[in-house]
Amino acid sequence: MAKGQEKTAQVGVTTREAASEAMRDRILATTDRLFYRQGIRAVGVDTVAAEIGISKRTLYNYFPSKDALVVAYLERRFAPIPISDRPPAEQILDAYDRVGSLFAADALRGCPFVNAVTELADPAHDAAKIAFAFKERRRLWFRDLLLAAKAKDADGLAGQLCVLLDGAIIQMLVRNDAGLAEVARDAASTLLKAAGVKLPARRRR
Amino acid sequence: MAKGQEKTAQVGVTTREAASEAMRDRILATTDRLFYRQGIRAVGVDTVAAEIGISKRTLYNYFPSKDALVVAYLERRFAPIPISDRPPAEQILDAYDRVGSLFAADALRGCPFVNAVTELADPAHDAAKIAFAFKERRRLWFRDLLLAAKAKDADGLAGQLCVLLDGAIIQMLVRNDAGLAEVARDAASTLLKAAGVKLPARRRR
DNA sequence: AGCTACCTACACAGATCTGTGTAAGCAAGG
DNA sequence: CCTTGCTTACACAGATCTGTGTAGGTAGCT
Numbered sequence: 001m002a003k004g005q006e007k008t009a010q011v012g013v014t015t016r017e018a019a020s021e022a023m024r025d026r027i028l029a030t031t032d033r034l035f036y037r038q039g040i041r042a043v044g045v046d047t048v049a050a051e052i053g054i055s056k057r058t059l060y061n062y063f064p065s066k067d068a069l070v071v072a073y074l075e076r077r078f079a080p081i082p083i084s085d086r087p088p089a090e091q092i093l094d095a096y097d098r099v100g101s102l103f104a105a106d107a108l109r110g111c112p113f114v115n116a117v118t119e120l121a122d123p124a125h126d127a128a129k130i131a132f133a134f135k136e137r138r139r140l141w142f143r144d145l146l147l148a149a150k151a152k153d154a155d156g157l158a159g160q161l162c163v164l165l166d167g168a169i170i171q172m173l174v175r176n177d178a179g180l181a182e183v184a185r186d187a188a189s190t191l192l193k194a195a196g197v198k199l200p201a202r203r204r205r
Numbered sequence: 206m207a208k209g210q211e212k213t214a215q216v217g218v219t220t221r222e223a224a225s226e227a228m229r230d231r232i233l234a235t236t237d238r239l240f241y242r243q244g245i246r247a248v249g250v251d252t253v254a255a256e257i258g259i260s261k262r263t264l265y266n267y268f269p270s271k272d273a274l275v276v277a278y279l280e281r282r283f284a285p286i287p288i289s290d291r292p293p294a295e296q297i298l299d300a301y302d303r304v305g306s307l308f309a310a311d312a313l314r315g316c317p318f319v320n321a322v323t324e325l326a327d328p329a330h331d332a333a334k335i336a337f338a339f340k341e342r343r344r345l346w347f348r349d350l351l352l353a354a355k356a357k358d359a360d361g362l363a364g365q366l367c368v369l370l371d372g373a374i375i376q377m378l379v380r381n382d383a384g385l386a387e388v389a390r391d392a393a394s395t396l397l398k399a400a401g402v403k404l405p406a407r408r409r410r
Numbered sequence: 411a412g413c414t415a416c417c418t419a420c421a422c423a424g425a426t427c428t429g430t431g432t433a434a435g436c437a438a439g440g
Numbered sequence: 441c442c443t444t445g446c447t448t449a450c451a452c453a454g455a456t457c458t459g460t461g462t463a464g465g466t467a468g469c470t
Contacts, residue, residue, distance in 0.1 A: 039326040041246045055418045118323045121244040160392035167372025187365035194395045260448050
């Protein structure tokens with residue numbers, strides 16, 4: 001892999017381009033942290049620039065407006081779901097465990113897409129479109145797993161599982177209790193069982 | 206009831222006090238509309254005062270700060286749940302229909318308490334405490350109905366129903382689809398059935 | 411070496427926001 | 441009647457926010 005000490009890090013990519021990409025990454029990483037933890041409206045571009053250690057002017061060279069920064073932040077959050085070959089029911093239930101773990105590790109402050117929709121309060125904003133697309137993608141992810149698991153009414157059940165997942169995230173946030181994730185998981189188990197899905201044996205407890 | 210044309214509307218209540226209370230109501234009614242529809246951070250006190258048709262100075266005579274106004278807004282939303290003598294399972298499922306109807310009537314833009322928590326992004330804010338209390342009260346409402354319906358594990362199931370309800374509200378908001386309320390209701394039906402609760406016959410459909 | 415592009419520092423415009431101070435008007439209450 | 445208290449209009453302080461303009465430094469690129 002390593003091509004040695006070439007002048008350019010990659011063929012056809014100048015160091016300038018590489019530096020530009022690195023800067024963009026730095027900006028988005030910091031933006032993500034601040035927007036997600038403190039809220040989009042609560043964080044100004046001055047704060048973002050200062051936190052990164054760059055001038056506000058540079059930030060505006062990369063993103064023409066705060067709105068563009070918000071969109072880029074959400075698009076970055078819209079990362080593809082890794083494909084797994086584990087049993088579908090296990091993957092589904094793991095989704096609830098995952099949000100529970102994230103919350104317990106203080107890495108979850110609601111759903112970034114939902115938060116953006118709530119904070120911006122403008123259905124015409126691009127953030128609303130991205131949020132919609134994100135929720136739709138997750139619904140399809142659930143649905144495909146349910147089809148693979150031969151569940152009855154995979155479509156309807158997928159919607160129910162989405163409702164449970166978002167509900168768990170919200171309830172954890174407001175009630176400040178990571179246990180709500182397991183509550184949602186239990187509900188999901190009941191729904192899966194009712195749809196004729198064979199559940200994996202409980203690992204712990 | 207009517208005591209006639211007395212000087213004071215109520216015994217021991219001067220017209221001044223009555224006017225003051227009426228003004229407070231007007232302020233809170235308008236505040237509710239603006240804060241809920243457009244968001245707390247998106248609406249300034251100038252806007253609120255202008256919308257009511259009073260001076261900003263008067264508004265600050267009633268509420269010493271915007272924060273106090275926010276708290277009063279949320280406290281007003283914290284109205285007691287009307288007690289009903291209808292069958293418990295029916296009352297529970299109706300909760301989902303109700304949020305669905307509200308959303309369909311364009312009267313729902315998420316949960317005001319959740320929105321406040323998200324917008325203010327400060328766990329120490331009074332809004333977070335009020336939101337917590339609101340969610341807790343609803344959980345207990347579910348739990349008591351479940352106990353009356355002789356459901357298995359009323360406590361656990363109440364938590365699940367809360368997750369479903371909040372999830373439905375969020376999903377309706379982001380996906381802009383009132384049908385999600387029925388999805389949540391179906392899930393709730395399945396959970397109730399699994400807990401041994403006799404469900405009411407479906408009214409329509 | 412010299413050109414080009416980016417980055418920084420900094421000032422600033424202009425809009426907004428919360429909250430206060432003040433003088434004048436007006437109506438209720440004693 | 442006349443005092444007291446509420447309301448208004450308006451100005452303003454001070455903070456914050458987005459976004460721009462500019463001059464000069466620095467580092468890549470040819």
